[in-house]
Amino acid sequence: MKILFIHNNNLPVPILQFIYGTQPQEHNFKVIPIAQDASDKDDYDTFLDKTLLSSLAEEYDLIVLPLTLSAINPLEFTGIRCAAHIRLDKRYNNTLTPILFLGPDSLDEILRLSELSSFLLTPSVFLSDANTVDQFNEWIDTHHTIIKSLSKANYGRFLNRFEVKAPANFADDHHSIANLWGATVLCRRITKETMPSTAGNAEALRSLFFKYVLTKREISEPGNRGGQNETETLATGKSFLLIDDEADKGWFFALSRYLKGANQFDVISEKTHNYEDLTEASRTKIEKGNYDIIFLDLRLNGPDEEDIIEPDKFSGMKVLRKIKEINRGTQVIMFTASNKAWNLKALLDAGADGYYIKMSPEYYTENSIENNYKSLRETIRYCLKRAFLKKIYNKIASLNELCEREIDEEFYTPIEKYFDQSFILLSTAGNNTQYKYAFLSLFGALEEVVKYWICPAKKNQPLYYFDDEPVRAWDIDRQGKQFVINGVAYGDFAISRRIIAIYLDRLGRIDMEFAKRIYNLVARRNDFVHNSLSHLPYPAIQTPELGDRHSYEDLFEVVELFIEDCFQ
Amino acid sequence: MGLSIFSSFTRMSHRIVIIDDRPNRPYLHLPEDTIGKLKKLPNVHFATSMCDVDCDKFDVIAIHRSYVVSANLSEELDYLIKNESKYLILFSGGVSQQTVSNRGHKAILGSEVFYSSHLLPFCEDLSSGEDIQLYKLLYGIDTWKLPILMRLRQLYWLDPDEEDTDIDDEKEEIEDALGIDSIEVLEAEITQLVMAI
Numbered sequence: 001m002k003i004l005f006i007h008n009n010n011l012p013v014p015i016l017q018f019i020y021g022t023q024p025q026e027h028n029f030k031v032i033p034i035a036q037d038a039s040d041k042d043d044y045d046t047f048l049d050k051t052l053l054s055s056l057a058e059e060y061d062l063i064v065l066p067l068t069l070s071a072i073n074p075l076e077f078t079g080i081r082c083a084a085h086i087r088l089d090k091r092y093n094n095t096l097t098p099i100l101f102l103g104p105d106s107l108d109e110i111l112r113l114s115e116l117s118s119f120l121l122t123p124s125v126f127l128s129d130a131n132t133v134d135q136f137n138e139w140i141d142t143h144h145t146i147i148k149s150l151s152k153a154n155y156g157r158f159l160n161r162f163e164v165k166a167p168a169n170f171a172d173d174h175h176s177i178a179n180l181w182g183a184t185v186l187c188r189r190i191t192k193e194t195m196p197s198t199a200g201n202a203e204a205l206r207s208l209f210f211k212y213v214l215t216k217r218e219i220s221e222p223g224n225r226g227g228q229n230e231t232e233t234l235a236t237g238k239s240f241l242l243i244d245d246e247a248d249k250g251w252f253f254a255l256s257r258y259l260k261g262a263n264q265f266d267v268i269s270e271k272t273h274n275y276e277d278l279t280e281a282s283r284t285k286i287e288k289g290n291y292d293i294i295f296l297d298l299r300l301n302g303p304d305e306e307d308i309i310e311p312d313k314f315s316g317m318k319v320l321r322k323i324k325e326i327n328r329g330t331q332v333i334m335f336t337a338s339n340k341a342w343n344l345k346a347l348l349d350a351g352a353d354g355y356y357i358k359m360s361p362e363y364y365t366e367n368s369i370e371n372n373y374k375s376l377r378e379t380i381r382y383c384l385k386r387a388f389l390k391k392i393y394n395k396i397a398s399l400n401e402l403c404e405r406e407i408d409e410e411f412y413t414p415i416e417k418y419f420d421q422s423f424i425l426l427s428t429a430g431n432n433t434q435y436k437y438a439f440l441s442l443f444g445a446l447e448e449v450v451k452y453w454i455c456p457a458k459k460n461q462p463l464y465y466f467d468d469e470p471v472r473a474w475d476i477d478r479q480g481k482q483f484v485i486n487g488v489a490y491g492d493f494a495i496s497r498r499i500i501a502i503y504l505d506r507l508g509r510i511d512m513e514f515a516k517r518i519y520n521l522v523a524r525r526n527d528f529v530h531n532s533l534s535h536l537p538y539p540a541i542q543t544p545e546l547g548d549r550h551s552y553e554d555l556f557e558v559v560e561l562f563i564e565d566c567f568q
Numbered sequence: 569m570g571l572s573i574f575s576s577f578t579r580m581s582h583r584i585v586i587i588d589d590r591p592n593r594p595y596l597h598l599p600e601d602t603i604g605k606l607k608k609l610p611n612v613h614f615a616t617s618m619c620d621v622d623c624d625k626f627d628v629i630a631i632h633r634s635y636v637v638s639a640n641l642s643e644e645l646d647y648l649i650k651n652e653s654k655y656l657i658l659f660s661g662g663v664s665q666q667t668v669s670n671r672g673h674k675a676i677l678g679s680e681v682f683y684s685s686h687l688l689p690f691c692e693d694l695s696s697g698e699d700i701q702l703y704k705l706l707y708g709i710d711t712w713k714l715p716i717l718m719r720l721r722q723l724y725w726l727d728p729d730e731e732d733t734d735i736d737d738e739k740e741e742i743e744d745a746l747g748i749d750s751i752e753v754l755e756a757e758i759t760q761l762v763m764a765i
Contacts, residue, residue, distance in 0.1 A: 010722070012727070013726060013727045013728075013735070043662060044664050044665035044667060045664040045665065071669060072669070072671065073703075073719070074715060074722050075707075075715045076665065076668070078665060078667075103725070104721050104722055105718065109758075112765055113765065131728050132728060167664060168661075168679075207664055209664070
């Protein structure tokens with residue numbers, strides 16, 4: 001039998017002499033001495049983890065250790081803690097190995113005194129007070145038929161019977177531990193990679209409690225995906241930003257691996273009360289970085305926000321509002337540990353485009369990991385499809401600036417309102433009809449711009465002036481069949497004709513393909529408003545259908561070109 | 569012989585300094601009136617950094633562990649234990665396992681254990697001149713002997729042939745200090761304390 005002894009000079013003297021001795025032995029012994037005292041800098045679990053990781057490379061038939069590895073205090077029962085680590089951590093290669101505790105204390109006493117005492121009631125765990133070589137050998141001989149590795153079923157029984165209580169500071173720090181667990185289970189669902197240890201999560205990853213909750217909520221390895229999944233494809237060439245003061249706990253790793261096709265994945269990992277307290281570099285990143293999606297944690301100020309109840313007071317909400325103030329089209333997915341309906345509603349009301357509820361070991365239920373992953377995937381897909389809104393918003397802002405600069409306020413105000421209205425309708429559009437209304441609203445902006453250039457003349461006098469210059473006036477010919485600007489006659493007074501007239505009058509030319517696009521757009525608009533059959537006078541460059549983002553973008557491009565051309 | 573689990577101080581009031589860089593932390597764990605009583609004890613001093621403290625004046629130094637790490641005080645504090653026979657308590661929010669080491673002169677424990685209902689009686693006990701026993705803080709005034717008694721039992725068990733002189737010395741020290749003259753007496757005392765938990 002291959003037996004491993006772990007001790008801190010607190011196994012019986014005769015047994016220590018025996019295992020270190022040179023006499024021929026029936027069994028194959030290996031010994032791991034544990035250092036006398038844990039380091040001040042390392043938490044005890046970290047110390048144990050490092051020691052076991054560096055020492056336990058092989059599988060054994062039996063592991064023998066004292067009830068306590070502590071030098072002077074038997075009540076610490078650190079031997080049981082060490083054994084629990086071995087049982088819960090695959091990296092030590094002995095999760096199923098039988099364990100024998102040697103010690104003078106009775107089971108009854110251990111059950112009363114040790115918080116981990118339930119470990120002794122689990123399969124393949126034994127207790128003996130043997131303290132001589134003869135007694136030890138006799139114990140082995142007597143029990144050799146039941147010293148067996150745990151079966152899978154028995155490992156399940158072990159998990160059901162054994163309990164590791166949350167650390168005393170879990171109430172204060174559960175945000176961090178739960179955070180790490182949530183990131184780890186997501187990472188394990190979507191990738192075969194192990195969460196790496198960082199300065200931010202090393203201690204938590206090594207803690208017995210974390211290993212316990214992770215093993216208890218063990219999930220199967222992801223199946224063979226054989227290539228990129230759809231979300232990874234969607235992420236190709238895209239840019240993302242994660243804002244999370246605990247990004248190094250695992251969320252950055254999990255998300256960046258999930259979206260590994262991305263062109264760019266940046267992170268802001270600093271604690272802050274609000275947007276203004278972020279460093280200048282971080283604010284620049286948010287304002288200037290061209291991100292398709294920003295993942296934003298609701299709480300960016302650690303335990304200081306544990307007692308906050310009102311959603312608006314969370315630091316993440318303040319940052320969200322600012323991001324939306326800068327550009328309403330920026331897609332923001334809020335990360336929150338809260339599953340309370342009023343908190344989630346508050347996120348959406350504040351402008352979040354989606355949210356992700358970070359899993360916690362406290363609220364785990366069957367299939368919750370899978371459902372949680374699917375929810376994240378769908379939210380990312382949804383936001384990626386809407387990422388174009390950011391560009392539209394920027395362009396609208398730019399056009400507004402141009403109009404404000406060049407056009408009298410009387411004309412400019414309705415233009416700005418129509419632009420704003422069209423953007424709101426576009427950003428909330430979820431079906432064909434809603435996209436059509438967004439289109440219609442944008443068309444309204446176009447009509448207002450046209451009005452600036454063409455207005456009815458009264459007794460041949462221009463009605464509107466801009467910088468003392470009259471805007472263009474039109475006259476209807478005597479038969480009412482065409483309008484005339486500066487002596488040049490145009491056809492009927494449809495808006496398309498007006499736009500073309502403006503081009504010809506101001507620039508002396510118009511691109512014919514552009515003119516055809518204008519006719520098509522007007523035809524689509526009229527069809528929708530007058531509920532007639534769709535009939536485009538010219539072949540469509542993009543989709544002929546009205547009722548999706550492409551028709552809006554088509555119109556927007558025309559509006560943009562028109563305004564820029566007219567004010568050049 | 570070096571450090572002993574039993575202090576060799578004469579009967580005089582022992583002084584404790586509690587160094588916590590977050591002065592509000594005690595209020596998270598203890599009621600205000602208990603903290604008030606602690607602050608009134610003449611042998612208890614509160615500080616927020618080592619800079620304000622002359623360690624020579626104190627027998628027990630309790631300090632938040634994160635501050636020890638950030639201010640790089642480990643070596644200095646170890647020196648105080650070994651060479652000045654001081655007692656050191658490191659407390660922190662993130663302790664997975666409390667430990668006692670350096671022959672009972674050093675304890676690492678959670679903040680909730682340090683700032684527990686045991687703290688006031690522990691400090692009052694220090695002022696009475698009784699031997700300094702960090703176990704009184706960890707396990708309470710009524711149960712502090714239990715780990716020592718169990719250690720004695722462990723020593724008997726570790727060396728059945730009584731070959732190891734270090735074990736013998738430690739056994740004798742405990743037997744003398746606690747007045748244990750037989751295994752039967754030892755087991756009876758252990759049973760009594762365990763059943764009371």
